[in-house]
Amino acid sequence: MTVFDAHFAAALQKRETAGTRRSLRPVTRETGAILRDGQRLIDVSSNDYLGLADHPLLRERAADWALRYGTGARASRLVCGTLDLHHAVEEKLARFKHCDAALLFASGWQANASVVPALCALSVAQTGHPMIVFSDRLNHASLHHGCAAAGVRQVRFRHNDLAHLETLLKREAATPGLRMIVTESVFSMDGDRADIPALRALADRYDAFLYVDEAHATGVLGPHGQGLSGGLADLTMGTCSKALGGMGAYIAGSRLLCDYLINHASGFIYSTALPPAVLGAIDAALDVIPGMDTERTTLLGQAETLRPLLNNAGFDTAESTTQIVPVLIGEAQRALDVATALESEGLLAVAIRPPTVPAGTARLRIALHAGLQDADIKRLAEAIIRLAGNEQ
Numbered sequence: 001m002t003v004f005d006a007h008f009a010a011a012l013q014k015r016e017t018a019g020t021r022r023s024l025r026p027v028t029r030e031t032g033a034i035l036r037d038g039q040r041l042i043d044v045s046s047n048d049y050l051g052l053a054d055h056p057l058l059r060e061r062a063a064d065w066a067l068r069y070g071t072g073a074r075a076s077r078l079v080c081g082t083l084d085l086h087h088a089v090e091e092k093l094a095r096f097k098h099c100d101a102a103l104l105f106a107s108g109w110q111a112n113a114s115v116v117p118a119l120c121a122l123s124v125a126q127t128g129h130p131m132i133v134f135s136d137r138l139n140h141a142s143l144h145h146g147c148a149a150a151g152v153r154q155v156r157f158r159h160n161d162l163a164h165l166e167t168l169l170k171r172e173a174a175t176p177g178l179r180m181i182v183t184e185s186v187f188s189m190d191g192d193r194a195d196i197p198a199l200r201a202l203a204d205r206y207d208a209f210l211y212v213d214e215a216h217a218t219g220v221l222g223p224h225g226q227g228l229s230g231g232l233a234d235l236t237m238g239t240c241s242k243a244l245g246g247m248g249a250y251i252a253g254s255r256l257l258c259d260y261l262i263n264h265a266s267g268f269i270y271s272t273a274l275p276p277a278v279l280g281a282i283d284a285a286l287d288v289i290p291g292m293d294t295e296r297t298t299l300l301g302q303a304e305t306l307r308p309l310l311n312n313a314g315f316d317t318a319e320s321t322t323q324i325v326p327v328l329i330g331e332a333q334r335a336l337d338v339a340t341a342l343e344s345e346g347l348l349a350v351a352i353r354p355p356t357v358p359a360g361t362a363r364l365r366i367a368l369h370a371g372l373q374d375a376d377i378k379r380l381a382e383a384i385i386r387l388a389g390n391e392q
């Protein structure tokens with residue numbers, strides 16, 4: 001017993017009543033397959049968009065680097081955890097992103113949650129005033145967390161509404177302090193895209209720094225999977241945990257930016273460096289991703305097949321134009337019920353509920369993979385229509 005137990009229980013009960021209590025349910029994996037409770041499932045929920053987590057080259061290099069260097073980096077980067085491998089992978093990432101430099105972080109969450117405050121601190125140090133952060137309303141929790149950690153007031157613009165953003169930029173034009181626009185390039189829960197060239201133009205017009213989270217675009221969109229921010233963002237953050245099939249994240253930008261972060265980003269400074277196996281997987285992913293145009297075309301083609309099947313049956317898939325296709329259900333418990341029914345038919349299409357998404361917009365978040373067959377897409381659409389369609 002602890003003195004918090006009654007409070008923990010009350011907080012969980014509140015979630016239970018709202019239908020938003022979460023719990024962990026393990027799966028197991030065999031190459032190319034996912035199983036739960038002994039049942040083989042078609043996975044349309046994980047973010048391994050290109051199937052690289054199963055790729056032999058990634059497995060081999062991860063194993064090889066672990067055998068050669070050991071299982072851990074043993075220290076944080078600034079102490080003695082920076083291996084030659086970190087430098088080699090960072091150089092490769094910088095070439096992949098066509099940037100001067102890149103810096104690895106332990107996760108995407110950690111990168112956003114510590115890089116945003118590091119940048120905000122720059123405004124206070126240099127101007128004596130807080131950073132003015134213009135954020136898309138649907139930005140990932142880690143970006144909001146970064147702003148909260150920095151203690152800055154976010155100026156939130158309506159999702160992908162650049163006219164609204166410009167109104168806010170104008171409104172704040174005389175406010176002292178540096179300014180920064182923060183967006184995702186592909187939104188994780190809606191699968192739509194930000195207009196990066198237009199954001200660049202606004203950033204230039206209002207002297208703002210442009211921060212783009214490419215977690216879901218990296219490996220999937222843009223020339224050779226480089227993402228959508230190519231040469232337009234001042235800072236790109238990307239994860240190695242989704243299409244790259246591994247773990248960790250990077251910041252790409254100028255050498256000056258990376259040097260600043262090495263000195264000021266607490267999540268970089270005070271955390272143990274990524275281990276050799278993870279670096280090996282990232283390194284191999286960067287070797288294979290540029291050559292995967294066929295898989296990228298297949299993946300986006302699957303989404304183009306799925307969306308009209310659902311839309312014609314009356315389902316709302318928001319503004320998705322990518323491999324992420326939300327199927328809006330509305331009420332949290334109903335989304336859960338549909339996901340459970342789909343799973344009993346062998347389809348792993350997880351329900352995403354508030355607070356991850358706004359209230360009333362619980363959904364199935366369909367994340368497609370290049371390895372799915374046309375028949376899988378048709379089976380998925382048919383099952384969703386049959387199991388969720390009667391109350392549309």
Ligand code: PMP
Pocket residue numbers: 107108109110112140142184188213215216239240241248249
């Ligand atoms: N940004 C976005 C847009 C994401 O969707 C995620 C993952 N959910 C992250 C950052 C965090 O990345 P990671 O899982 O590598 O911590």
